[in-house]
Amino acid sequence: MEQNELQKLVEQVSLQFFQKPFQHKALFNPRLRTTGGRYLLRSHNIEINPKYYEAFGEEELISIIKHELCHYHLHLEGKGYRHRDNDFRALLHRVQAPRYCRPLPNQNRQAVSAHYLYACLQCGLVYERKRKMNTQRYVCGKCHGKLRMIKTNRES
Structure with missing residues (x-):
């Protein structure tokens, strides 16, 4: 899909679902990574992530x-256009638009594992930490016993 086709589609969707014209620019922005699109407050343009069109x-x-377009029309009308505003939520519901887009299939959202493991010498409780800590200064939160680093899995 080309930029001019996207522009026509946005204008058509605006008239069909909102009964109001879209009078600004709609653009594909391949630099968007974590979102399906965004509405720009200053220019009133809408940017769309082309990866969502390719994937879904x-x-x-x-x-x-x-x-x-919910953000766009509410902002131009001076109403609540943010995700937390009641006006925005009501308009989303009325036009059956999603509050969030679904994640892209190739997004690799891995949980960051702990870099350091500490164990209490008294009760054996194990602590996972991303940052190194001074075992002379800190004690176990459960029994106040001494801590010792038992494993580090840092890649450096």
């Missing part, structure tokens, strides 16, 4: 456009 097709693209 036009149906998901239209739902992202509806979400961004």
